[in-house]
Amino acid sequence: MSRKYFGTDGVRGRVGQAPITPDFVMRLGYSAGKVLLDQHDMPAGERPAVLIGKDTRLSGYMLESALEAGFSAAGVEVFLVGPLPTPAVAYLTRALRLQAGIVISASHNPYYDNGIKFFSARGAKLPDQVERAIEAGIDQPMQCAAPADLGRVRRIEDARGRYIEFCKSTFPNDLDLRGLKIVVDCAHGAAYQIAPSVFHELGADVVTIGAQPNGLNINDGVGATAPRALCEAVLANRADLGIALDGDADRLQMVDAEGNLYDGDQLLFAIVRSRARTSRVKGVVGTLMSNLALEHALKKMEIPFARAAVGDRYVVEMLHEKGWLYGGENSGHILAMDRHTTGDGIVAALQVLAAMRECGGDLKGLLAELVLYPQKLINVPVASASAWKDHPVIAAALAETEAGLAGRGRVLLRASGTEPLLRVMVEGESESEVANTAEKLAGVVREAMQ
Numbered sequence: 506m507s508r509k510y511f512g513t514d515g516v517r518g519r520v521g522q523a524p525i526t527p528d529f530v531m532r533l534g535y536s537a538g539k540v541l542l543d544q545h546d547m548p549a550g551e552r553p554a555v556l557i558g559k560d561t562r563l564s565g566y567m568l569e570s571a572l573e574a575g576f577s578a579a580g581v582e583v584f585l586v587g588p589l590p591t592p593a594v595a596y597l598t599r600a601l602r603l604q605a606g607i608v609i610s611a612s613h614n615p616y617y618d619n620g621i622k623f624f625s626a627r628g629a630k631l632p633d634q635v636e637r638a639i640e641a642g643i644d645q646p647m648q649c650a651a652p653a654d655l656g657r658v659r660r661i662e663d664a665r666g667r668y669i670e671f672c673k674s675t676f677p678n679d680l681d682l683r684g685l686k687i688v689v690d691c692a693h694g695a696a697y698q699i700a701p702s703v704f705h706e707l708g709a710d711v712v713t714i715g716a717q718p719n720g721l722n723i724n725d726g727v728g729a730t731a732p733r734a735l736c737e738a739v740l741a742n743r744a745d746l747g748i749a750l751d752g753d754a755d756r757l758q759m760v761d762a763e764g765n766l767y768d769g770d771q772l773l774f775a776i777v778r779s780r781a782r783t784s785r786v787k788g789v790v791g792t793l794m795s796n797l798a799l800e801h802a803l804k805k806m807e808i809p810f811a812r813a814a815v816g817d818r819y820v821v822e823m824l825h826e827k828g829w830l831y832g833g834e835n836s837g838h839i840l841a842m843d844r845h846t847t848g849d850g851i852v853a854a855l856q857v858l859a860a861m862r863e864c865g866g867d868l869k870g871l872l873a874e875l876v877l878y879p880q881k882l883i884n885v886p887v888a889s890a891s892a893w894k895d896h897p898v899i900a901a902a903l904a905e906t907e908a909g910l911a912g913r914g915r916v917l918l919r920a921s922g923t924e925p926l927l928r929v930m931v932e933g934e935s936e937s938e939v940a941n942t943a944e945k946l947a948g949v950v951r952e953a954m955q
Contacts, residue, residue, distance in 0.1 A: 510643065511636040513816040517611050517620030520564040525619050527571040529643070533621060534575025534607075536642035538656070540635065541581055541604050552656065554582035556598050558589035558664075559609035560695040560753050563720030564619045568609045572621070573658055580650035582657055586664035588718075590695045590754035591622065592849035593668040599628035599846065600667070610695065610753040613730045616721045628846035630818050665699055672703045675844040676855045680862045683708035686744040688760075690735045692728025693718040694752035700851055704748070707855075712742050724751060729758045729837050729850070736764040746868045750850040755817075756837035757850035759857060761868040769837040770799045772857050774875045776841060777831050779860035781806060790823045790832030790840075792816070793917055796877045797932050815919070817848045878914065879936035881943035884926045887954045893918060893927055902949040906931070906942055914939065916946065927954070 510516050510524055516533065518525040524533075541553040557572055559565035569585070576583050581604075586597065591608045598606030606624035614620075623631045623639075631639075649655075687709045691697040697716040705711045714734060715727035727734045729751040739747040739760045747760035759767045773789070780786055788809035791799060795812060803810045811827065813819040817838040824832050824842060833839035839853035861871050893899050899918070906916050914933025921928060929950055931943035 508633070508636055509640050511640065513818050514612070514630075515608075515620050515622035517614070517618065520562075520617055520619050525564075525568070527567055530568050530571040530621065531575040531578075532643050532647065533639070534572040535579045535647050536575075536645070537605070537607075537623065537639045538576045538579025538581035539642055540638045542579065544635075545604050552580055552582055552654075553604040554584060555605045555607055556584045556586060556594055556601065556603050556661075557607045557609070558586045558591075558594040558597075558695075560611075561588050561693060561697065561718035561720060561723050562609075562611070562616050562619055562752075564616075565609045568619060568621070572607060572609070577656040577658060578647060578649045580654045580656055583659070585658065585660045587660075588695050588698070589664055589668065590699065590750075590849070590851070592755055592845060592847050592852065593664070593671075593695075593699070595624045595628040595847045596668060596671050596845065597661075597664060598624050598626065600671075602626070605631075608753065612753050613692075613724055613728070613751040613756060615725070616723050624847070630821065630847070669699055669702050669706070672699075672849075672851050672855065673707060675852045676707060677859055677862075680859060681708040682858060682862075685746070685858075686710040686712065686742065688712045688714060688735060688738045688742055688744045688747040690715045690727055690729075690732075690738070690747065690749040691754075692724050692730075692750055692752050693722045694724065694728065694750065694754060696750050696754035696851065700748070700750060700754065703851055703855075712738065712744060714738050728752065729756045732758050732760065732766050736760050736766060740764045748850075748854045751837070754850045755848045757839060757853045758837050759854065759868060763869065765869065767868065767872055768835045768877075769833050769839055770796045770835045770877065771872050771875055772837075772853060773831065773833040773839050774799055774802060775860050775871050776839070776853070776856045777803070777808065778806070778874075779856070779863060780831070780843075781808065782863075786831065788827055788829040788831075790820050790827070790829060792820060792834050793919060794835055794930070796835060796880065797915055798875060798878045802875050821847070878932050878934055879939045880930060880932045881939050883929045883943055883947040884921070885929055885947055885950050885954065887925055887927050887950075889925075893920070893950065893954060896953050898953045899950055902946055902953075906946050909942065914942075916942075918950070
C-alpha cells in the first residue's frame with residue numbers, strides 16, 4: 506500500500522499549504538503518539554517519550570508547538586532541543602533511550618518549505634509499516650487523553666554540548682586538526698552553533714560563514730547546495746580546505762585550498778579507502794546517480810559496489826540488507842555506519858579529515874586517484890513521467906545509446922519524484938561524447954512524449 510503523506514524523507518511541503526499546516530501537524534503528532542503508545546509496553550506509571558528538534562526556519566516555531574500539542578494530547582512525553590542537526594536528533598534519541606525522534610526541517614529546500622522527519626528508538630528512519638500506521642490515524646478523530654494523563658513537555662538544555670562531544674568521539678583520539686585553517690559553511694542552518702565548535706575544539710583555525718540565521722535565509726546562496734560561497738571564502742582566507750553543510754547538516758561538500766569542489770562520491774571514496782588500509786571493507790552502496798568512476802575505482806580495490814534507488818533512506822536499507830557499513834549519494838549524504846546510524850555531514854567531514862591526517866597530505870592529494878567521469882543531466886518536461894517505460898521509441902533509443910557507449914559509460918532515465926519531469930542522464934569517459942549523446946537522447950524523449 507502506498508503512503509499518502511510520507512515521502513522518502515518524511516512529510517514535506519510548502520508552509521501554509523497542505524500538509525504543512527498547524528492543524529495537520531498537530532494531528533500527525535497525535536497519531537504518531539498513539540502508534541507509540543500501542544507499540545511500546547511501558548512500565549507502570551511511565552509513558553513513551555519523544556525528542557523534537559528543528560532547523561532555523563521561522564515556521565519551525567509554529568510547527569514545533571503543533572507537534573508538541575499533538576503528542577501531549579496523546580499522552581506522550583516531549584523533550585525539546587531547539588535548533589539541532591537532523592543527525593543530532595537521531596543520536597540523542599538513541600543515547601537517551603527515547604521511543605522516537607522528530608526533526609522539523611526541509612533539509613536543503615528554501616525557507617518557505619518545511620517538513621517533519623521521524624527516527625526510531627535506534628536512531629534510524631521509521632520502517633514503512635510504522636509510517637503507514639501513523640498515516641492511518643491522521644484522519645481519525647482526536648480523543649484527548651485525560652487531564653492527568655497528558656504528556657509533559659521539557660527542554661534539554663545540554664543537547665548541543667552532548668552532540669558536539671559525540672561528533673568529536675568519531676575522530677581518532679591520537680589525531681588532531683592543529684595547523685589546519687578550515688572554512689565552515691553552516692548554510693544559516695541547524696549546525697550554526699555546533700559545526701564551528703567541533704572543528705575548533707579538535708584544534709583547527711576555523712573561519713565561519715553562513716552562521717547568521719534570521720529564519721528566512723537558510724540555504725540562501727550558501728551551504729552544500731550553493732558551494733560557490735565556500736569556494737570563494739576558502740580562496741579569500743587562504744584556507745587549507747572548506748566544509749559545506751546543508752540546512753539540517755546531513756549533507757556535505759568539501760573544497761580544497763585551490764577552490765576545487767569535491768562531491769559525495771569523492772568523499773565517500775576517501776573514507777572507504779582509508780578504512781580499507783586497516784580492515785576489510787565488505788562493500789559500498791551508492792545510488793543510481795553515483796558516478797561510474799567510483800564504481801570502477803572500488804572494483805580495482807576488489808570492493809563490491811551496489812546501487813540503490815536515489816535517497817539516503819534506500820542506501821541505508823540496502824546497507825542493512827547486505828550487512829555493509831559504507832554508502833552514500835553524490836549529493837553529499839554519506840553513511841559511515843561504524844560511526845553513526847544515519848547520514849551526518851559533520852561526522853563524514855571528520856572521517857575525511859582523519860584520512861588526510863593519516864596520509865599526511867592535503868585534500869587534493871587524498872582524492873587525486875579518483876577522477877570523476879563527465880555527466881550530463883537534462884530534465885525533460887512530460888505530462889506523465891511514468892509513461893516512458895512502455896514507449897517503444899524511447900526503449901529503442903535507450904538500447905541504441907547503451908550499445909554505443911559499449912561499457913565506456915552508462916545511461917539513466919529516471920522520473921522525478923516531485924515534478925513532471927523525466928531526467929535523462931548520460932555519463933562516460935569523453936565529455937563531448939557525453940554531451941552529444943545526452944542531447945540526442947533527450948531530443949528523442951521530448952518528441953516521443955509530446
